[in-house]
Amino acid sequence: MGEIELPEALVKALREVRSVGVITGAGISAESGIPTYRGRGGIYDDPDEGDRTVEALSAHTLESDPDRTWRALFQIAGAAANARPNAGHLAITAIERKAARFVLLTQNVDGLHRLAGTQNIIDIHGDAFHVICTACGNRNQFNDPRTGGITSLCLNMHECMAANVAPRCPCGGVYRPDVVLFGEMLPEDKLARLYAELLDNPPDLVISVGTSAMFPYIVQPVLVAAAAGKLTIEINPEATEISDFVAFHLRTNAGEALPMIAAAMAGTEEGKG
Numbered sequence: 532m533g534e535i536e537l538p539e540a541l542v543k544a545l546r547e548v549r550s551v552g553v554i555t556g557a558g559i560s561a562e563s564g565i566p567t568y569r570g571r572g573g574i575y576d577d578p579d580e581g582d583r584t585v586e587a588l589s590a591h592t593l594e595s596d597p598d599r600t601w602r603a604l605f606q607i608a609g610a611a612a613n614a615r616p617n618a619g620h621l622a623i624t625a626i627e628r629k630a631a632r633f634v635l636l637t638q639n640v641d642g643l644h645r646l647a648g649t650q651n652i653i654d655i656h657g658d659a660f661h662v663i664c665t666a667c668g669n670r671n672q673f674n675d676p677r678t679g680g681i682t683s684l685c686l687n688m689h690e691c692m693a694a695n696v697a698p699r700c701p702c703g704g705v706y707r708p709d710v711v712l713f714g715e716m717l718p719e720d721k722l723a724r725l726y727a728e729l730l731d732n733p734p735d736l737v738i739s740v741g742t743s744a745m746f747p748y749i750v751q752p753v754l755v756a757a758a759a760g761k762l763t764i765e766i767n768p769e770a771t772e773i774s775d776f777v778a779f780h781l782r783t784n785a786g787e788a789l790p791m792i793a794a795a796m797a798g799t800e801e802g803k804g
């Protein structure tokens with residue numbers, strides 16, 4: 532990858548930025564050692580295994596064989612439990628502190644942005660450490676081994692993984708992961724926030740980081756901001772469908788580019804509080 536420098540025009544533009552939207556995908560987590568589900572080195576490299584994983588992580592398997600869904604989930608949460616936020620995650624938190632208005636839209640379910648201290652997060656695909664009872668609707672969470680934060684409400688992830696069956700609520704109902712499974716709709720409350728915070732009123736700056744999955748709701752905020760004359764940046768070593776539409780495409784990884792962007796922002800009085 533090598534060292535990069537931000538273009539002078541970008542550094543200048545960043546000084547004027549007051550509101551920021553950041554969109555992240557698997558690329559930023561890959562830099563923390565989390566396998567991506569598609570692409571090089573992903574668990575879908577073996578197409579048969581990929582199909583089986585998609586099948587396990589589907590709404591109808593959760594209903595017919597929740598243990599199978601959970602075995603696939605434990606693989607994902609288990610990989611995340613060994614990962615730590617990287618320089619890219621931490622720089623996003625620094626950007627949030629400098630901005631008068633900030634929102635992070637992430638497709639990742641690994642909780643690394645939460646761990647890095649970012650506050651205003653729309654985790655559009657959910658969080659693999661959070662669960663909801665399918666019978667009574669109660670919410671719960673696994674004790675996140677990365678924070679050591681164990682409360683009486685938490686499920687012991689290691690015990691659940693060792694048992695390798697779906698965890699259950701005290702009411703007897705099966706817990707489901709608070710993630711969007713294949714064949715399920717996106718949560719309406721999170722979509723509403725996405726519209727309000729990114730589309731209706733586009734921020735001065737929108738950054739797309741490490742995402743190759745081009746869902747409409749991931750592409751739209753970038754295109755809407757670009758059309759409104761806002762500053763747009765893509766951070767991705769490879770070209771994607773949006774590369775031609777952003778003002779700046781930084782062909783590098785998140786851990787390298789994001790700290791430079793955070794440093795170039797002047798920060799606002801509101802953001803300094």
Ligand SMILES: [Zn+2]
Pocket residue numbers: 664665666667668669700701702703704
């Ligand atoms: Zn329950």
